[in-house]
Amino acid sequence: xxxxxxxxxxxxxxxxxxxxxxxxxxxxxxxxxxxxxxxxxxxxxxxxxxxxxxxxxxxxxxxxxxxxxxxxxxxxxxxxxxxxxxxxxxxxxxxxxxxxxxxxxxxxxxxxxxxxxxxxxxxxxxxxxxxxxxxxxxxxxxxxxxxxxxxxxxxxxxxxxxxxxxxxxxxxxxxxxxxxxxxxxxxxxxxxxxxxxxxxxxxxxxxxxxxxxxxxxxxxxxxxxxxxxxxxxxxx
Numbered sequence: 171x172x173x174x175x176x177x178x179x180x181x182x183x184x185x186x187x188x189x190x191x192x193x194x195x196x197x198x199x200x201x202x203x204x205x206x207x208x209x210x211x212x213x214x215x216x217x218x219x220x221x222x223x224x225x226x227x228x229x230x231x232x233x234x235x236x237x238x239x240x241x242x243x244x245x246x247x248x249x250x251x252x253x254x255x256x257x258x259x260x261x262x263x264x265x266x267x268x269x270x271x272x273x274x275x276x277x278x279x280x281x282x283x284x285x286x287x288x289x290x291x292x293x294x295x296x297x298x299x300x301x302x303x304x305x306x307x308x309x310x311x312x313x314x315x316x317x318x319x320x321x322x323x324x325x326x327x328x329x330x331x332x333x334x335x336x337x338x339x340x341x342x343x344x345x346x347x348x349x350x351x352x353x354x355x356x357x358x359x360x361x362x363x364x365x366x367x368x369x370x371x372x373x374x375x376x377x378x379x380x381x382x383x384x385x386x387x388x389x390x391x392x393x394x395x396x397x398x399x400x401x402x403x404x405x406x
Contacts, residue, residue, distance in 0.1 A: 190333020
C-alpha cells in the first residue's frame with residue numbers, strides 16, 4: 171500500500187511522518203504533514219529555513235496560542251542527519267546529537283503534549299546519511315497521563331521501495347485516539363518530490379489538511395523539496 175492509499179479516507183491522522191527509500195535505491199524519501207481541526211491549527215503554513223522548515227502563522231492577528239503549533243519540524247544537522255518531528259523536540263534531538271548523544275537520550279527527557287484529554291503523542295524521525303532511519307512515538311498509556319510510553323523503531327538498512335509511516339492519531343475522535351502499533355509499511359516508487367507531494371496532498375482530507383513537506387535526498391546530498399500549504403500556492 172502506498173502512502174496516498176493509506177491516507178485516503180482517513181479524516182484525521184493528525185500529523186504524520188514517513189521515511190524510506192525510493193524503488194531504484196538512489197534516494198531517501200521524507201514526508202511530513204500537519205492537519206488541523208481548530209481555526210488556530212489551520213492558521214499555519216510551512217516556510218523554508220536555512221536548515222529545514224518551520225511552521226508560521228498564516229494570519230498573525232488570528233493566532234491565539236502558538237505554544238504547541240509553532241516549531242521547527244525539520245532540521246538538517248551538520249553531520250548530514252535530518253530530524254523531523256511534530257513539535258519543539260526537533261530541537262531537543264538536535265541538541266543531544268550535537269553533544270554526542272543519540273535521539274533516544276533526547277526523548278527520555280520529553281513526554282507527550284500537555285493537551286488533555288487528547289495527550290497528543292510526540293512523534294519523531296531521524297534519517298541518517300547512509301539512508302537508515304529511526305522513528306519514535308511518546309504517548310500516554312491508554313489515555314492515562316500518569317504514564318508515558320516510549321516506543322523506538324530502528325531500521326538499520328534502507329530497503330528499496332519501502333518506507334514506514336507514523337502519525338499522532340489513528341483517526342478522528344473525541345478524545346482523539348493515539349496511533350497504535352508499529353509504524354505502517356508503505357510502498358515507495360521512483361517519483362520526484364513533486365509527484366509524491368501531489369499524490370499525498372490529494373489523498374489527505376480536504377477539510378483538515380494544512381501543510382505538507384516532501385523531500386528526496388540522493389547519495390551526494392542533492393535534495394529535491396516541495397512544500398504545499400493550504401493557504402497560498404505550492405512552493406518548491
